[in-house]
Amino acid sequence: MSATPFAAQAAPAWRVKWHDWAASEGLAWIFVAKTTFAALLALWIAFRLGFDSPRSSMLTVFIVAQPQTGVVLAKSFYRILGTAAGCLATFVLVGLFAQQRELFLAAMALWVGLCTVGAALFRNFRAYAFVLAGYTACLIGFPAALHPESVFSIAVFRVSEVMLGILCAGLVADLVLPRQLGVGLVTMVRGSYREFLGFVTGALRGRLDHDSMERSHDHFVANVIAFEAQRDAAYFESPDARVRSDRLRLLNAGYMASTTSIHMLHQMMQRLRRRRCQRALDRLAALALELMPEEGVMPATAAEAAPLAQRLAAFHAGLPRRIAAARATLEDDADKEELLDFDSAADLLLRFAEEMLDYTRSYVALALPGTRAHRPAPSYVAHADWITALLSGARATVALLSVSAFWIASAWPSGAGAATIACVFCCLFAAAPSPLLALRGISIGFLWGFAAAFVCGLMVLPQLDGFPLLAAAMTPFIMIGVKLVANPATAGIGAGYNIMFGSTIGVENVTRFDAPGLLNDGFAALLGAAVATLVFALLVPVGSRRLRLHLVRSLRRRTLLACFGRMSGLRHRFENSTRDLLGQLLAGADRVGGEDRQLLGRALSVLEAGHAIIDLREASVIGTLGVGSRAALHACVRALARLFEKPTQRRREQALEGVARATGRIEAALEAADVDPAERAALNRGRVGLHLLRTLLLDDGTFLTLSAADNPVTAVSGAIHDA
Amino acid sequence: MTREIALFGFFMPTLLPLFVLAFALQWGIDSALGRLGFYVHVWHPSLFRFSLFVCLFGAMGLAVYH
Numbered sequence: 097m098s099a100t101p102f103a104a105q106a107a108p109a110w111r112v113k114w115h116d117w118a119a120s121e122g123l124a125w126i127f128v129a130k131t132t133f134a135a136l137l138a139l140w141i142a143f144r145l146g147f148d149s150p151r152s153s154m155l156t157v158f159i160v161a162q163p164q165t166g167v168v169l170a171k172s173f174y175r176i177l178g179t180a181a182g183c184l185a186t187f188v189l190v191g192l193f194a195q196q197r198e199l200f201l202a203a204m205a206l207w208v209g210l211c212t213v214g215a216a217l218f219r220n221f222r223a224y225a226f227v228l229a230g231y232t233a234c235l236i237g238f239p240a241a242l243h244p245e246s247v248f249s250i251a252v253f254r255v256s257e258v259m260l261g262i263l264c265a266g267l268v269a270d271l272v273l274p275r276q277l278g279v280g281l282v283t284m285v286r287g288s289y290r291e292f293l294g295f296v297t298g299a300l301r302g303r304l305d306h307d308s309m310e311r312s313h314d315h316f317v318a319n320v321i322a323f324e325a326q327r328d329a330a331y332f333e334s335p336d337a338r339v340r341s342d343r344l345r346l347l348n349a350g351y352m353a354s355t356t357s358i359h360m361l362h363q364m365m366q367r368l369r370r371r372r373c374q375r376a377l378d379r380l381a382a383l384a385l386e387l388m389p390e391e392g393v394m395p396a397t398a399a400e401a402a403p404l405a406q407r408l409a410a411f412h413a414g415l416p417r418r419i420a421a422a423r424a425t426l427e428d429d430a431d432k433e434e435l436l437d438f439d440s441a442a443d444l445l446l447r448f449a450e451e452m453l454d455y456t457r458s459y460v461a462l463a464l465p466g467t468r469a470h471r472p473a474p475s476y477v478a479h480a481d482w483i484t485a486l487l488s489g490a491r492a493t494v495a496l497l498s499v500s501a502f503w504i505a506s507a508w509p510s511g512a513g514a515a516t517i518a519c520v521f522c523c524l525f526a527a528a529p530s531p532l533l534a535l536r537g538i539s540i541g542f543l544w545g546f547a548a549a550f551v552c553g554l555m556v557l558p559q560l561d562g563f564p565l566l567a568a569a570m571t572p573f574i575m576i577g578v579k580l581v582a583n584p585a586t587a588g589i590g591a592g593y594n595i596m597f598g599s600t601i602g603v604e605n606v607t608r609f610d611a612p613g614l615l616n617d618g619f620a621a622l623l624g625a626a627v628a629t630l631v632f633a634l635l636v637p638v639g640s641r642r643l644r645l646h647l648v649r650s651l652r653r654r655t656l657l658a659c660f661g662r663m664s665g666l667r668h669r670f671e672n673s674t675r676d677l678l679g680q681l682l683a684g685a686d687r688v689g690g691e692d693r694q695l696l697g698r699a700l701s702v703l704e705a706g707h708a709i710i711d712l713r714e715a716s717v718i719g720t721l722g723v724g725s726r727a728a729l730h731a732c733v734r735a736l737a738r739l740f741e742k743p744t745q746r747r748r749e750q751a752l753e754g755v756a757r758a759t760g761r762i763e764a765a766l767e768a769a770d771v772d773p774a775e776r777a778a779l780n781r782g783r784v785g786l787h788l789l790r791t792l793l794l795d796d797g798t799f800l801t802l803s804a805a806d807n808p809v810t811a812v813s814g815a816i817h818d819a
Numbered sequence: 820m821t822r823e824i825a826l827f828g829f830f831m832p833t834l835l836p837l838f839v840l841a842f843a844l845q846w847g848i849d850s851a852l853g854r855l856g857f858y859v860h861v862w863h864p865s866l867f868r869f870s871l872f873v874c875l876f877g878a879m880g881l882a883v884y885h
Contacts (some may be wrong), residue, residue, distance in 0.1 A: 165865070248829070270865040334864060335853020
């Protein structure tokens with residue numbers, strides 16, 4: 097409506113302003129109102145049911161509250177699982193070690209460490225279940241260990257309180273003015289498809305420079321990860337999203353594959369351009385550009401992309417013939433090297449057309465109700481780094497042990513609170529790119545929350561009587577915290593404020609205004625946050641050079657997966673885990689110093705090499721190859737693996753030798769007359785892969801980028817080389 | 820029906836497993852309706868889902884506390 101000039105003129109200025117406000121601040125205020133309402137509702141029901149500690153329900157609402165319904169439901173679901181697991185663990189631990197507090201605390205520290213390892217390995221909403229399993233164990237275990245006879249009733253109360261909070265938060269988020277994730281997901285899918293088409297057109301016309309290419313890839317990686325997180329959460333939101341979940345996963349896989357193959361094609365075309373094989377290049381570009389719709393008629397929705405899918409299918413079917421025709425005109429006066437380059441680029445074009453078709457098909461399928469994915473959807477493969485995860489676990493264990501030691505030594509009544517908070521933060525930030533920054537925000541929030549709890553709990557509440565007045569008095573204090581959470585810049589501070597306010601404000605069934613208790617609880621939380629901060633800062637800090645180098649090196653070692661991984665579904669697993677790791681690395685990269693660009697360059701080389709190696713492995717299982725040829729191909733893969741394990745000049749030469757030998761074998765096999773077409777295609781792809789690998793290995797810049805992590809001096813000179 | 824059932828020696832209200840059962844049932848019906856495209860005709864799908872759950876759980880509760 098507002099797109100037509102008439103409507104724009106007709107709408108008065110105040111209405112435009114109102115719409116702007118409603119779309120930004122208005123949404124935030126709706127979130128604030130909803131969360132405040134849900135918190136008070138949970139508190140009221142908890143009072144009515146006579147729970148031990150009604151504030152736990154309110155605190156739960158704060159913890160799971162999010163603007164989008166799907167995220168609330170996903171967090172809630174995993175929180176329920178985690179709470180159940182933590183509860184069971186507590187029964188076991190209390191049953192075994194309740195008589196010996198040192199033993200009990202040590203066992204608890206181990207359990208929390210295990211949960212943290214899980215949280216660091218999983219990184220998405222599943223991590224939340226692990227955080228909660230550790231947190232619940234502390235929450236129930238410490239009071240229960242002091243009174244082992246009542247462990248069951250304590251557990252029942254805590255679990256009921258948490259469940260009540262989850263129910264209230266989920267219901268209010270879903271029923272009152274819901275803001276569904278599905279809508280955002282649709283916008284995101286459409287946006288990334290259109291953007292990708294634009295990118296492809298630019299790349300094929302040769303109008304993209306190195307810089308914008310890298311920026312786009314940076315953006316693609318972020319998109320892949322954000323998309324998966326949203327899909328995961330939307331799954332809980334509506335059956336609509338559940339029905340489409342498979343197709344959405346397929347779409348994301350297709351997106352990843354297409355971005356890689358267009359990059360490989362673009363690289364090959366740049367190489368051709370540099371070698372001035374202009375004619376071959378022109379023919380290819382003419383072929384490739386036919387793929388793309390005219391500028392200005394980009395399909396805006398999935399339904400509009402249907403004709404494009406048909407055109408792509410027709411183009412893909414006719415492509416081998418046209419490539420052969422283009423090659424025939426070249427054959428007369430091109431040298432062997434030029435022909436090989438042309439063959440490689442043509443094969444990459446064919447692959448890109450295949451993947452673009454797959455991506456477009458998944459996109460079109462989204463608009464058709466009741467259809468299934470056109471092939472089984474591969475699941476998202478995150479890169480889980482065991483060393484980082486084990487370190488996180490060690491941090492949590494050490495934090496809990498040191499707080500416990502202080503607790504035993506000082507006989508402090510609130511020691512349990514400090515231990516619980518330290519455990520929560522170690523788990524929660526196990527996978528965060530910069531936990532210290534997050535903890536700083538939380539600690540600032542803690543101070544404000546402490547002040548608010550003090551004012552509200554000891555100065556305002558004693559004047560009042562009855563639940564309505566209690567609710568009215570707490571509303572402004574709650575709203576401040578939730579408003580802080582609603583703003584991304586202050587979300588950490590808001591979270592700290594809410595946790596502190598919710599856990600120290602003394603609202604209980606038997607009214608008591610307990611100033612020392614409130615102070616003790618407040619200091620306990622602050623001490624917990626301080627210990628967590630110390631542990632994160634001292635025990636192999638997350639941003640430390642050594643840990644970073646380890647991750648950067650494991651980016652290169654992803655190629656080992658391509659060399660030795662199980663063949664079924666390998667391409668997707670390799671592609672996905674490499675991109676996921678790249679996303680993790682980019683989240684903590686120093687963007688001013690150009691580290692992100694170096695990482696991107698390295699990851700793209702790794703992706704190129706890995707795909708070529710997989711092609712080679714696929715060619716090596718062809719039936720017509722003799723035993724000797726097969727052995728040569730395997731030896732080549734092994735030499736490449738050794739090179740990517742630790743790049744040295746010697747290994748590089750050995751790998752080049754292996755590639756040359758394998759190329760000879762494959763060419764010999766191709767010359768045999770009686771090869772059937774499917775096997776010929778696989779062999780051809782293997783030869784193209786070898787050609788690509790050889791080009792990569794001969795390129796000094798690529799070799800430097802790849803070996804940079806093992807030698808800091810090379811890293812610096814590599815950066816200079818890049819610049 | 821009995822209002823409390825024993826599980827490993829602990830008594831719990833029958834409503835608790837019924838809640839889980841109602842939830843599972845609702846999840847199934849919800850998925851089926853979603854597959855059929857039923858929610859296109861519903862003004863507030865979440866409210867519909869919640870009401871469906873209340874009806875299911877309420878009916879089961881009435882059967883127990885008859």
